[in-house]
Amino acid sequence: MTQSSSPTFVFGLAVAGRAVATSLRARGIEVVVGDDKLSDKHRSFAESIGARVVDIAGDGELQRVMRSVGVLSPAPGVPENHGVIRSARENGVSIQSEIEIAYRFELLHSDEPRPMVAITGTDGKTTTTLMANAMLRAAGLRSEAVGNTEVPLIESLATDAQAFAIECSSFRLEHTEQFRARASAWLNIAPDHLDWHSSYQKYFDAKAKMWANCTSTDVAVAPVDDVNILAVARASAARVVTFGATDGDYRVVGKELCGPSGSIMDISRMKRSLPHDVTNALAAAAVCMESGLASAQHVANALEQFENAPHRIQFVAEIDGVRWFNDSKATSPHAASVALRAFDSIVLIAGGKNKDLDLSQMACEPHRMRAVVAIGMAADEIAQAFSGVCTVVKAENMIAAVSQAQELARRGDVVVLSPGCTSYDWYSNYGERGDDFMKCVRELSGNHR
Numbered sequence: 001m002t003q004s005s006s007p008t009f010v011f012g013l014a015v016a017g018r019a020v021a022t023s024l025r026a027r028g029i030e031v032v033v034g035d036d037k038l039s040d041k042h043r044s045f046a047e048s049i050g051a052r053v054v055d056i057a058g059d060g061e062l063q064r065v066m067r068s069v070g071v072l073s074p075a076p077g078v079p080e081n082h083g084v085i086r087s088a089r090e091n092g093v094s095i096q097s098e099i100e101i102a103y104r105f106e107l108l109h110s111d112e113p114r115p116m117v118a119i120t121g122t123d124g125k126t127t128t129t130l131m132a133n134a135m136l137r138a139a140g141l142r143s144e145a146v147g148n149t150e151v152p153l154i155e156s157l158a159t160d161a162q163a164f165a166i167e168c169s170s171f172r173l174e175h176t177e178q179f180r181a182r183a184s185a186w187l188n189i190a191p192d193h194l195d196w197h198s199s200y201q202k203y204f205d206a207k208a209k210m211w212a213n214c215t216s217t218d219v220a221v222a223p224v225d226d227v228n229i230l231a232v233a234r235a236s237a238a239r240v241v242t243f244g245a246t247d248g249d250y251r252v253v254g255k256e257l258c259g260p261s262g263s264i265m266d267i268s269r270m271k272r273s274l275p276h277d278v279t280n281a282l283a284a285a286a287v288c289m290e291s292g293l294a295s296a297q298h299v300a301n302a303l304e305q306f307e308n309a310p311h312r313i314q315f316v317a318e319i320d321g322v323r324w325f326n327d328s329k330a331t332s333p334h335a336a337s338v339a340l341r342a343f344d345s346i347v348l349i350a351g352g353k354n355k356d357l358d359l360s361q362m363a364c365e366p367h368r369m370r371a372v373v374a375i376g377m378a379a380d381e382i383a384q385a386f387s388g389v390c391t392v393v394k395a396e397n398m399i400a401a402v403s404q405a406q407e408l409a410r411r412g413d414v415v416v417l418s419p420g421c422t423s424y425d426w427y428s429n430y431g432e433r434g435d436d437f438m439k440c441v442r443e444l445s446g447n448h449r
Contacts, residue, residue: 012075121187190334328434352421
């Protein structure tokens with residue numbers, strides 16, 4: 001059985017938590033739910049699925065509930081040092097993330113779960129997962145992109161999907177025990193989410209869990225130039241396949257994406273082919289082709305039509321010879337560096353709420369920097385990072401940031417919002433931040449017609 005006979009405690013009632021609780025109840029499993037900030041909406045949800053609500057702020061309530069449950073399923077946003085996590089460990093309660101519970105349910109579906117490919121990494125997870133899903137669909141499979149996306153894996157199990165492309169965040173991988181995929185890629189690694197993980201090593205170890213349960217029939221796809229990720233891949237039971245911009249089993253040769261069997265497609269056929277688009281495409285091709293789920297032709301057909309997700313170096317407008325890009329999804333210095341390496345002369349809008357990361361890494365491409373507009377709670381840290389590198393100004397809101405960036409930019413420059421920080425000072429999420437930036441830019445564009 002996937003779950004113990006004791007109830008499951010689902011803590012955190014956003015998208016993933018609600019999906020887990022609903023799925024468990026649909027299978028007749030007793031559920032207790034809770035949240036750091038219980039609301040009437042949470043209580044109504046619990047009543048609608050027949051779950052009991054627990055307020056852990058009550059005196060001794062957390063210990064009482066932990067002694068009564070067999071499984072804790074924390075939402076992805078619940079950090080490893082949260083009292084709920086500590087209490088579960090102290091009481092010997094199994095901690096299982098959404099993808100872990102979903103995988104166990106899928107094992108009950110048949111002896112062999114429906115094909116799964118998985119993607120993790122500090123940056124590029126969503127895009128590569130969507131690319132892989134497009135490739136699977138080009139191969140004629142009813143495939144779904146799930147996990148750390150708008151649709152949790154557990155919610156998608158009830159559909160007629162024939163395969164899954166799963167985006168695996170460290171938050172979801174941290175609490176896995178059995179989860180595995182037929183083929184999986186670890187794209188890259190850099191310090192991130194140190195406000196969630198207690199250390200960089202813990203963050204790295206969480207990512208490594210993706211390959212902990214591999215068998216000899218599985219494939220681990222690793223970047224050829226990262227010795228640490230390669231070491232984890234080679235220590236697993238999986239067959240190792242590499243990818244890289246100029247080297248690896250999947251690589252660029254001349255102007256073509258190539259795999260072990262030769263050319264896959266000419267890069268010019270891709271709708272967008274910035275350096276990271278190319279390496280993401282190679283990783284996605286590797287998991288789909290090496291798993292036997294798609295051919296080179298399917299990969300080429302998918303990439304030819306693939307549209308990148310919003311807020312990821314998204315073109316917004318060109319005004320007076322200056323191009324504007326929205327990269328609001330870049331919430332770490334490593335993510336922002338992708339945009340900084342994509343252009344030759346940049347006015348950068350950066351800042352927000354830092355995740356306890358070293359923002360000095362943002363100044364990784366000094367020769368490309370025209371100027372920086374620092375925003376949000378981390379404005380001083382951003383200014384310090386670029387001190388002596390280029391002109392730095394501060395803005396009190398997004399309208400001011402866009403206006404100042406326009407004044408600093410010269411014809412032929414690129415202005416890019418690539419914050420290197422989360423949005424949780426001025427906005428509720430990176431999408432809201434990106435939308436506001438694009439609105440400000442478009443208003444500026446309208447004024448220049």
